[in-house]
Amino acid sequence: xxxxxxxxxxxxxxxxxxxxxxxxxxxxxxxxxxxxxxxxxxxxxxxxxxxxxxxxxxxxxxxxxxxxxxxxxxxxxxxxxxxxxxxxxxxxxxxxxxxxxxxxxxxxxxxxxxxxxxxxxxxxxxxxxxxxxxxxxxxxxxxxxxxxxxxxxxxxxxxxxxxxxxxxxxxxxxxxxxxxxxxxxxxxxxxxxxxxxxxxxxxxxxxxxxxxxxxxxxxxxxxxxxxxxxxxxx
Amino acid sequence: xxxxxxxxxxxxxxxxxxxxxxxxxxxxxxxxxxxxxxxxxxxxxxxxxxxxxxxxxxxxxxxxxxxxxxxxxxxxxxxxxxxxxxxxxxxxxxxxxxxxxxxxxxxxxxxxxxxxxxxxxxxxxxxxxxxxxxxxxxxxxxxxxxxxxxxxxxxxxxxxxxxxxxxxxxxxxxxxxxxxxxxxxxxxxxxxxxxxxxxxxxxxxxxxxxxxxxxxxxxxxxxxxxxxxxxxxx
Numbered sequence: 001x002x003x004x005x006x007x008x009x010x011x012x013x014x015x016x017x018x019x020x021x022x023x024x025x026x027x028x029x030x031x032x033x034x035x036x037x038x039x040x041x042x043x044x045x046x047x048x049x050x051x052x053x054x055x056x057x058x059x060x061x062x063x064x065x066x067x068x069x070x071x072x073x074x075x076x077x078x079x080x081x082x083x084x085x086x087x088x089x090x091x092x093x094x095x096x097x098x099x100x101x102x103x104x105x106x107x108x109x110x111x112x113x114x115x116x117x118x119x120x121x122x123x124x125x126x127x128x129x130x131x132x133x134x135x136x137x138x139x140x141x142x143x144x145x146x147x148x149x150x151x152x153x154x155x156x157x158x159x160x161x162x163x164x165x166x167x168x169x170x171x172x173x174x175x176x177x178x179x180x181x182x183x184x185x186x187x188x189x190x191x192x193x194x195x196x197x198x199x200x201x202x203x204x205x206x207x208x209x210x211x212x213x214x215x216x217x218x219x220x221x222x223x224x225x226x227x228x229x230x231x232x233x234x
Numbered sequence: 235x236x237x238x239x240x241x242x243x244x245x246x247x248x249x250x251x252x253x254x255x256x257x258x259x260x261x262x263x264x265x266x267x268x269x270x271x272x273x274x275x276x277x278x279x280x281x282x283x284x285x286x287x288x289x290x291x292x293x294x295x296x297x298x299x300x301x302x303x304x305x306x307x308x309x310x311x312x313x314x315x316x317x318x319x320x321x322x323x324x325x326x327x328x329x330x331x332x333x334x335x336x337x338x339x340x341x342x343x344x345x346x347x348x349x350x351x352x353x354x355x356x357x358x359x360x361x362x363x364x365x366x367x368x369x370x371x372x373x374x375x376x377x378x379x380x381x382x383x384x385x386x387x388x389x390x391x392x393x394x395x396x397x398x399x400x401x402x403x404x405x406x407x408x409x410x411x412x413x414x415x416x417x418x419x420x421x422x423x424x425x426x427x428x429x430x431x432x433x434x435x436x437x438x439x440x441x442x443x444x445x446x447x448x449x450x451x452x453x454x455x456x457x458x459x460x461x462x463x464x465x466x467x468x
Binding site for chain 2: 098
C-alpha cells in the first residue's frame with residue numbers, strides 16, 4: 001500500500017468501532033493510500049484532536065500534511081479530490097451522477113443513521129417501534145437507489161458504498177440484538193445482496209469490525225446507558 | 235442574465251419565503267444563470283414536485299434539462315459543477331479550502347438552523363432559551379470562520395455565503411420577534427458586517443424576501459401552530 005501517497009503524510013484520528021471512522025478507512029484502503037491510524041480515547045480526548053477539530057471535538061479527523069479535515073462525508077470528498085490519481089474515484093465525474101451520490105450519502109446519515117437512537121434507546125416501546133420503522137423505510141429507499149447495480153457507485157464501490165458500508169457491522173449487530181431484519185433478503189433483496197458483496201471486498205475485511213465484537217460493544221453501551229439513567233432517576 | 239445557460243433548461247421548484255430555496259436562487263443569480271421559478275404550494279404539492287423529489291417531497295428542486303437535483307446544498311454544488319464557466323466558482327479549486335467550505339456549510343444547517351425550532355417553538359422557556367443559546371454559539375463559531383475576510387468565500391461570495399445569506403431574512407425577523415441580537419455588532423462584529431455586506435449585493439436585493447414580510451409570515455406560522463396545539467389539547 002506504499003507509493004501512491006509518496007511524500008504525503010496522512011494521519012487518521014479514530015476510535016473503535018465508529019462507523020464514521022470506518023467509512024474513511026474504507027476509502028483510504030480502497031484508494032491504496034498509506035495512513036497512520038491514531039487511536040483516540042473519547043473519554044479523554046487528545047490535545048491533537050481538540051486542536052484539529054475544535055468545533056465538534058469528534059472523530060474522524062484526517063490530517064494531511066498538517067491540514068485537518070473534519071466530518072466524515074467532507075473527508076471522503078477531500079480524499080477523492082486531494083488524491084485524484086489514487087485508485088478509482090469515489091464520485092463520478094458527471095455532475096448529475098455526482099449530485100445523486102451526494103443526495104444518497106446525506107440521506108443515509110439524515111434518515112437511516114438518525115433513526116438508530118430512537119430505535120434502540122427510545123423512551124417508550126412506541127418510540128422504539130417508530131425508530132425501527134424509519135430504519136426499514138430508509139432501507140427500502142436505498143434498495144430503490146441501488147437498483148440493479150452491483151454497487152451504488154456502479155461497477156465499483158463509490159461514495160455511497162463506503163458511507164453505507166461503514167455501517168454494516170452496526171446493522172448486523174442491531175439485527176442480532178433486536179431480532180429485526182434490516183438488510184432483509186425478502187423485503188430488500190438487492191440491498192441484502194449488496195451488503196454481502198461489499199462485505200467480501202478486501203477493504204471491508206481489513207477495516208470493518210467483526211459483528212461479535214460490535215454486539216458486545218453495543219451491549220456494554222446499553223448497560224452503561226441504563227446505569228446512567230437509573231442513577232439520574234435516584 | 236441570458237446567454238450563459240444557452241440551450242439549457244433550468245427550472246427551480248420553490249416556495250416563499252424558504253431560506254433553502256433562497257440560497258439556490260442566490261447561487262443562480264450570482265452565476266448569471268437564467269431559470270424559470272415554479273411556485274409550489276406545499277399544502278397541495280404538484281405532481282412535478284412529487285415526481286422530482288419522491289424521497290423528501292420538499293423544495294427546492296432544480297430541474298436541469300429534465301434531471302431533478304434535490305437538497306439545497308447538493309444543488310449548490312451541482313450548479314457549480316454543471317456550469318463551470320458561469321460566473322465565479324462557489325467552491326475553491328483547492329481541495330483543502332473546498333473541504334473547509336463544505337464543513338461550514340454543513341455546520342450552518344446542523345447547528346445554526348437546527349436550533350431555530352427549539353428557540354422559537356420549544357415547549358418550555360428553558361428549551362427556548364437553550365435553543366437561542368445554541369444559535370448564538372453557532373454565530374460565534376461562524377465569526378471565527380469568517381475571520382478578516384469580506385466573505386466566507388474570500389474576496390467574493392461562495393458556498394458558505396449563499397448558504398448563510400439565504401438565512402439573513404429569517405435571522406432579522408427572529409431578531410425583531412424575540413428581541414435577541416443574533417448578528418450582533420458587539421458580540422460578532424465581523425459577522426454583523428458580513429450580513430450588511432452580503433445584503434448589499436445585487437443578488438441579495440433580487441432574491442431575499444424583505445424582513446417585514448418575513449416577520450408577518452412567521453407571526454402567521456406561530457398563530458397557526460398555537461391554534462393547532464390548542465385544538466390537539468381539546
